[in-house]
Amino acid sequence: MEKRAVSYQIINCTNRKKLLAIDLTEYFSLVFTDYTLRTITLGTAILGAVTGMLGSFAVLRKQSLLGDAISHAALPGIAIAFLITGAKDSNVLLLGALVSGLIGTFWIRGIISKTHLKSDTALGLILSLFFGFGMLLLTFIQKQPNANQAGLDKYLFGQAATLVESDVWMMAMVTGLCLFVLLLFWKEFKILLFDADYTKTLGFNTKFIDILITTFIVLAIVLGLQTVGVVLMSAMLLAPAAAARQWTNSLGVMVFLAAIFGAFSGVFGTAISASQNNLSTGPVIVIVAGVFVLVSFIFSPSRGLLFKQIRFIKNRRDLQWHKTLAFMYNIAETHEDISHPHAIKILNNFQGFTKGTLQKLVRKNYVNLDGTMWSLTEEGFEIASNLYNQQSDNNE
Amino acid sequence: MEQKIAVKIDDLTVAYNYKPVLWDIDLEIPEGVLMAIVGPNGAGKSTLIKSILGILKPIAGSVSIYNKPYEKQRSLVAYVPQKGSVDWDFPTTALDVVMMGTYGSLGWIKRPKQKEKKAALEALEKVGMLAFKNRQISQLSGGQQQRIFLARALVQNASIYFMDEPFQGVDATTEIAIINILKELRKAGKTVIVVHHDLQTVPEYFDWVTFLNVKKIATGPVKDIFNDDNLTKTYGINYKVSIQE
Numbered sequence: 278m279e280k281r282a283v284s285y286q287i288i289n290c291t292n293r294k295k296l297l298a299i300d301l302t303e304y305f306s307l308v309f310t311d312y313t314l315r316t317i318t319l320g321t322a323i324l325g326a327v328t329g330m331l332g333s334f335a336v337l338r339k340q341s342l343l344g345d346a347i348s349h350a351a352l353p354g355i356a357i358a359f360l361i362t363g364a365k366d367s368n369v370l371l372l373g374a375l376v377s378g379l380i381g382t383f384w385i386r387g388i389i390s391k392t393h394l395k396s397d398t399a400l401g402l403i404l405s406l407f408f409g410f411g412m413l414l415l416t417f418i419q420k421q422p423n424a425n426q427a428g429l430d431k432y433l434f435g436q437a438a439t440l441v442e443s444d445v446w447m448m449a450m451v452t453g454l455c456l457f458v459l460l461l462f463w464k465e466f467k468i469l470l471f472d473a474d475y476t477k478t479l480g481f482n483t484k485f486i487d488i489l490i491t492t493f494i495v496l497a498i499v500l501g502l503q504t505v506g507v508v509l510m511s512a513m514l515l516a517p518a519a520a521a522r523q524w525t526n527s528l529g530v531m532v533f534l535a536a537i538f539g540a541f542s543g544v545f546g547t548a549i550s551a552s553q554n555n556l557s558t559g560p561v562i563v564i565v566a567g568v569f570v571l572v573s574f575i576f577s578p579s580r581g582l583l584f585k586q587i588r589f590i591k592n593r594r595d596l597q598w599h600k601t602l603a604f605m606y607n608i609a610e611t612h613e614d615i616s617h618p619h620a621i622k623i624l625n626n627f628q629g630f631t632k633g634t635l636q637k638l639v640r641k642n643y644v645n646l647d648g649t650m651w652s653l654t655e656e657g658f659e660i661a662s663n664l665y666n667q668q669s670d671n672n673e
Numbered sequence: 674m675e676q677k678i679a680v681k682i683d684d685l686t687v688a689y690n691y692k693p694v695l696w697d698i699d700l701e702i703p704e705g706v707l708m709a710i711v712g713p714n715g716a717g718k719s720t721l722i723k724s725i726l727g728i729l730k731p732i733a734g735s736v737s738i739y740n741k742p743y744e745k746q747r748s749l750v751a752y753v754p755q756k757g758s759v760d761w762d763f764p765t766t767a768l769d770v771v772m773m774g775t776y777g778s779l780g781w782i783k784r785p786k787q788k789e790k791k792a793a794l795e796a797l798e799k800v801g802m803l804a805f806k807n808r809q810i811s812q813l814s815g816g817q818q819q820r821i822f823l824a825r826a827l828v829q830n831a832s833i834y835f836m837d838e839p840f841q842g843v844d845a846t847t848e849i850a851i852i853n854i855l856k857e858l859r860k861a862g863k864t865v866i867v868v869h870h871d872l873q874t875v876p877e878y879f880d881w882v883t884f885l886n887v888k889k890i891a892t893g894p895v896k897d898i899f900n901d902d903n904l905t906k907t908y909g910i911n912y913k914v915s916i917q918e
Contacts, residue, residue, distance in 0.1 A: 337763065393690065461782055468773050472759045474728045475825075479777030480747040526764045526809040 320445040321543030327452040329539025332514030345511035346404040350381025352411025435506030435559035506559035516566035523577035542566035606661035618650040676703040679864040685734030708881035709869040716886040751831035768806040774828030796824040816847035
């Protein structure tokens with residue numbers, strides 16, 4: 278506590294005031310020169326990266342809500358650690374958070390396996406019980422005549438400005454360890470995520486892999502409490518991962534992208550929050566991450582809403598000339614000379630067509646028109662035959 | 674001819690919520706048979722396979738593979754789960770899923786190399802899916818997904834194959850392709866155990882059959898025991914199946 282206060286004074290006395298008033302451009306020019314800003318920015322970037330990475334696993338395991346339960350379960354740990362030590366040392370508080378987060382997590386697992394309650398019930402139960410208990414302790418602490426207690430409630434919504442260098446080192450170390458374990462057990466993580474039962478039959482200890490992933494998720498969440506806060510921490514896990522999933526079909530790329538998105542959310546969120554009168558960092562970071570999700574949902578080429586709609590419209594438009602061309606192909610096929618001319622009337626009798634579709638086909642050089650007669654070109658015949666192949670492929 | 678026993682199950686009992694799902698199952702599966710497990714919904718067919726493979730914990734009973742406990746013989750056993758048991762939107766490719774079949778022999782930490790990739794490609798070719806190796810798995814049809822699962826088990830190069838409804842929701846072409854592969858496995862001396870739903874095809878596809886409905890009703894060669902009597906005992910209604918031949 279003592280040390281921390283001193284370091285605050287040294288680092289922050291001049292910059293505090295700046296932090297309150299600077300605008301965004303100023304912020305980014307200061308990031309490289311100003312020690313405090315650099316520390317905070319680095320901290321949130323690392324935090325965003327590690328939560329994004331681990332969040333990919335949580336999302337793919339359909340355990341999106343686990344993060345929410347863990348972060349809420351951490352709150353009583355923070356309060357109890359403060360009550361025991363009477364000091365606001367962030368390492369001690371986070372240790373308390375870690376312990377109660379882990380207890381919450383294993384209770385959830387216990388409830389799911391020992392009772393017949395479903396996982397959402399277990400999550401909701403632990404989340405609200407622990408959070409309620411944590412809030413109770415916080416209000417109790419606030420009534421105490423200890424001057425230190427001010428600021429504990431920062432853990433609810435986070436305050437990146439309270440990050441100091443040792444916090445960032447801690448985050449960097451956990452992230453490094455996490456990265457190492459991730460690379461080491463990459464194959465095991467991947468197969469467990471995809472098919473846990475099958476993994477078991479191959480002789481892997483699925484419980485060990487599971488506990489490994491979960492422990493790192495808890496660690497990452499606890500690290501983020503100071504910056505993002507208990508209430509919104511789970512968004513740091515989910516949002517970057519959900520956004521990343523839109524852009525790729527490879528697990529490796531997804532984890533990497535989620536880390537990038539998370540890091541950027543952290544940096545931009547902190548920048549905005551620091552430049553706007555020290556808004557709570559958590560909500561701002563989460564909103565920035567939300568923007569990543571929104572953009573990804575709309576603009577992703579393969580899964581995005583925009584391109585899906587465009588493809589849909591294009592398909593519908595193409596269907597018209599596909600239909601006509603396919604019909605022409607059927608007729609042309611029966612002749613030795615595929616470019617044998619036929620009357621347009623023949624189309625009219627069997628298959629609806631419009632002048633527009635015919636003209637479109639002529640423009641594409643698939644069909645030749647000669648007065649009231651049409652004939653397929655070589656190219657048109659080729660396209661039409663592939664049209665069939667493709668359709669049968671799609672229908673399989 | 675004295676046949677070796679590939680799988681031996683003693684007194685296997687499994688219960689969910691105090692309700693027995695499998696009751697005191699004794700079963701011997703001879704080596705080299707292509708066996709169907711048939712029974713109504715809720716008879717415990719999938720549960721039987723999962724308990725044999727240690728995915729579910731039985732309350733009593735033991736399983737041995739070639740006279741040794743299953744845990745020691747994992748490398749001899751391959752599993753094809755129900756297609757619906759995984760999320761096919763998982764970000765990975767067909768080849769990658771098939772490669773997972775090599776993870777068991779690789780063990781912890783070691784990554785698949787060229788050799789494993791080659792084995793996976795061969796398995797993909799065997800199930801006629803080589804052209805789709807780089808396809809994202811969500812873009813495969815149900816039948817193709819089933820073939821991928823089969824290929825993943827083939828890569829394991831096991832002696833005993835357990836398959837949970839491999840014909841569920843696949844078209845006729847895929848069904849024929851799969852049964853041909855199963856018959857090839859049997860020809861190669863492997864033992865294949867399949868949870869099966871279509872009673873009509875049992876005599877055509879399989880040479881061994883187990884009737885199951887919580888308890889084991891009967892087990893043996895199809896030509897001896899696949900009859901109306903056993904079907905009625907298993908399904909509880911007066912079953913008349915006209916067996917071809």
